[in-house]
Amino acid sequence: AAGKTLKPLALGFSAISLSESDTVTVPAGYRAQLVNAWGDAVGIAGNMPAFRQDGSNSAEEQLAQSGMHHDGMHFFPLPYGSQSSNHGLLAINHEYTDDGLLHPDGMKTWTAAKVRKAQAAHGVSVIEVKKNDNGWQQVLPSKYARRISTLTPCRLSGPAAGHALLQTADDPSGREVVGTLNNCANGWTPWGTYLTCEENWNGYFVDWSNNMKPQGFNAKRYGVKESDAGYRWAEHDPRFDAQLNPNEPNRFGWVVEIDPYHPDSKPVKRTAMGRFKHEGAAVAIAPDRRCAFYMGDDERFEYIYKFVTARPYNAKDRKANANLLDEGTLYVAKFNADGSGEWLELTHGKHGLTAENGFRDQGELLVKTRLAADHVGATKMDRPEWTTVNPHNQGEIYCTLTNNSERGKEGKPGPDAANPRANNLFGHIIRWLEAGNNPTATSFQWNIVVLAGNDKAAKEEHKGNIKGDIFGSPDGLMFDRNGILWIQTDVSTSTLNKKEYSGMGNNQMLAMTPQTGEVRRFLTGPRGCEITGIAFTPDHRTLFVNIQHPGEPDSERNDPANPKAISSWPNGALGGRPRSGTVVITRDDGGVIGL
Ligand code: FEO
Ligand code: CA
Ligand code: CA
Ligand code: CA
16 A cells, blocks of 8 residues: 655664663663653642652542553643644543552552542543753643543533433433543544543443343443453442443443643543544544544454544634534444455444344444444454554554454454464554545555564564564554654563563564664663653654553562562652653754654
């Protein structure tokens, strides 16, 4: 799927080595500084509690502090509409909690107060940041500072809002839901709002009845089980007991729109964009100014989706875009073996998406998006994570397929053209170009950009075909405006630097020049972390990156008093619990990042 031919881009930094050190390392001539970590006050006036290293901040304090496990992120210039590159807002996702670190004695005792603190540590932070002679600092206090958590009232909008499947005893209207959670990757809109995407929401719910009755669609197709993923919320918050509240899970799994410039605005769950385990949502603007959002559903054998707004975006009147995400068409991708592809429309009444097949109306179809995608025969992918649009040719879309160890296993789908490796431990990156280079098209041409791998792996199939620095499990992915493709890795802690990943060290961030396929390592993170979140200032002289879950794999080892602790980043020799955080990267000469 070649786009326009472009002159090769020259990367302007020297590659760094693989690393096992407990630090953030960047190339010579660059520096990385911490701007914000879990527990730092976000800057609400009169409510700026200091972080306590022993984890003893209360739930109420946590509601005024940055949450845990920073993930997707975006920079919004201040004032709104400006191209300011020295002052702005950072909207930062807090994906999930490590309760072993969150409370002084971890999960040894389990109380309602701990559940409330965990809920308070999820969601999104909006912080104000400004550059001065000492670099970037948080502005404290800030009138924009805000925490959105699993305790924040949100609105449900779009075709599924008010549907019987979204109604609960607490909310008979089916339009008001408390909170957001598992906010993984993100997106943004051309009208200056932030999109936070609810990923592994199923892991917070418990349906004790799953093994006793015919299973519902949330059990069969979304992984709601008789036990949760270890969060233990249902023990103290009945909202997360799906037997008592069978529709509560249906109120999660959406893309949530937040206006960072209006701290009193209510977050809105946009049901028209479908319900799955949302990773991110990358926008492309069509010639007629309708907006297309490309979205991955991150689980093994799940799909890639596209949502196209019904109406064009209005660049002159911000308010006119307020509900643009409520009306439009949702599609799911089918990748054919001959390099062509189709966007299959998920609209009630089309392709057999009818009442006889389990979809009484568009609202039900959206709540059951995965089932609708199954019905139309979409292509089962190797865990779609981030998507990004190449600004140079205005249309090529790239997506990370992070890995899939179950591809080709007995009873599971085997390799196909778009997911060519069985036991795909290292993942790959795929790209497509829409017909006519138009984001609203219903067909495309695709090819595979790179198969990730370890050139020292024992088996040929794990070596990959990277031209340059090796990596595996690509996750975060973003083109900058100069056409550099930034790749971030999330090798799980069960394999990090072990087994087939031996010798590959900590998670990392790399730059690729798509014209040549060259890959160069730009950053390595501390031990046990994932690298995620990419935000540039408009001038591209500042880059913000998130360090998530330093010190994983488990809470006991995260306790700095434990000799087995593998990380105390960012507080180093001073000790203290490892903390997820945002680092800001600049060049000593003030130049553009990457070039
Ligand atoms: Fe939360 Fe798919 O990464
Ligand atoms: Ca991710
Ligand atoms: Ca991941
Ligand atoms: Ca993560």
